[in-house]
Amino acid sequence: MLGNDLHLDLGTGGGSRRAALITALREAVREGRLAPGTLLPPYRSLAADLGIARNTVADAYAELVAEGWLTSRQGSGTRVADRVAAPAPGPVRPAAPPPLPYDLVQGRPDPGAFPRGPWLAAARRALTDAPHEAFGTRDPHGRIELRRALVEYLARVRGVRTTPERIVVCSGAAHALRLLAGVLGTERPWAVEAYGLPFHRGLLAGAGVGTVPVAVDEDGARTGEIPPGAGAVLLTPAHQFPTGGPLHPERRAGALEWARRSGGLVVEDDYDGELRYDRRPVGALQGLDPERAVLLGSVSKSLSPALRLGWMCLPAALVDAVVAAKGEREPYASATDQLTLAAFLGSGAYDRHVRSMRRRHRERRDRLAAVLAARVPGVRVTGIAAGLHAVLELPPGTEAAALAAAARHGVATEGLASYRHPDARGPAHPDGLVVGYATPPERLYGAALDALCEALTEGLGARRSASSS
Ligand SMILES: Cc1ncc(COP(=O)(O)O)c(C=O)c1O
DSSP: OOGGGGOOOOOSSSSOHHHHHHHHHHHHHHTTSSOTTOBOOOHHHHHHHHTSOHHHHHHHHHHHHHHTSEEEETTTEEEEOTTSOOOOOOOOOOOOOOOOSEEOOTTOOOGGGOOHHHHHHHHHHHHHHOOGGGGTOOOTTOOHHHHHHHHHHHHHHHOOOOOGGGEEEESSHHHHHHHHHHHHOSSSOEEEESBOOHHHHHHHHHTTOOEEEEOEETTEEOGGGOOTTOSEEEEOOSSOTTTOOOOOHHHHHHHHHHHHHHOOEEEEEOTTTTOBOSSSOOOOGGGGOTTTEEEEEESTTTTOTTSOOEEEEOOHHHHHHHHHHHOSSOOSSOHHHHHHHHHHHHTTHHHHHHHHHHHHHHHHHHHHHHHHHHHOTTOEEESOSBSSEEEEEOOTTOHHHHHHHHHHTTEEOEEGGGGBOTTOOSOOOOSEEEEEOSSSOHHHHHHHHHHHHHHHHHHHHHHHHHHHO
């Protein structure tokens, strides 16, 4: 080991070099930078690296040996003592259970499908073309290059009507919801779909905003039942999450009528709007009334949830307040990532990636439906026209047994009941599993489906035998 590798800082003060070296070595051992048993450099080389006398190093080592920090044996050099206490451990957390081998939890694309090459090419182009100013400012509104690219893309693909000024870049839908909750305040609750993402309900609650459930059926949320006193309604019009149907056109109109009447805001979570398989995408509701609806978009389903990039298309009246809520400086979304996404969109790479993901997901979805139809006929597969997940409707009373059997067979998945709003009234959705088919790597997908079929056969069979005995 060379002296430089120890990263010792003897400072420039006037104290003795010997004392400074002793202190620096003690610190390095205490902080764990020098682990027990580590061989220290010979006197001569550390002295040369630090620009001090050889004897100073020898004295310092001898002192630390005497104190018990180091050990020295003839012929084997000086080492960090084994018995030096390790730095205090962090808080003890219960060990997480090992992940199940087949990940069919809804929500994420296959991380192995991230388009590394095209993304790198976009990053290279973006960084080459970026003005110096891009590396000097932190604009909470978002890079203008990205906002322009989004206006073009969202108009073409989602029927969104907006301008660069009305787009605010953010760090995903979650961040957008936090910002909107802050801007709209806590006085009025939000209406949310009776089946929805618990995480989103939780973050509204964390911001002090109450939520009121609106029933969901095969035509999506019953928007005629949105309470007049709600400040906003959070909807998933393209693909109700998680039950899977598109919001019926009359229900869309109903949501906007409610907004006009009550002065409330429609918040459209367009989380997987591009990923539709059997016909043209259902356009965004926002395009029907850009002054009453906010569209939330994100690359979490199309590219990766790890990028933490999203956008809000806002009514003109809300832009300043939302930008102000982000603070004076952009807190999260890196300018280089924003520029890269702009280049990725502008070159057509995003369209190509979405097309290729659509093909891949459609194939997986078809395989899931075919395997289940052949092997577990008691299960109905629904909600499969779009997105990354399907709902497997189960016979009444079987959800818990199916989930337990899935875990026994190494399949991670979730039941529909876990998405239901705790205050939801009225008839519950039939029992079901929410099965994500996009996450497993290609080589594991067949085995994951086998395990799922075995689990369902076992889970449903257990109930049949229980009810027949
Ligand atoms: C219903 C729904 N909306 C939006 C998102 C995207 O959230 P974010 O952009 O915060 O990753 C997700 C999860 O990926 C989701 O399940």
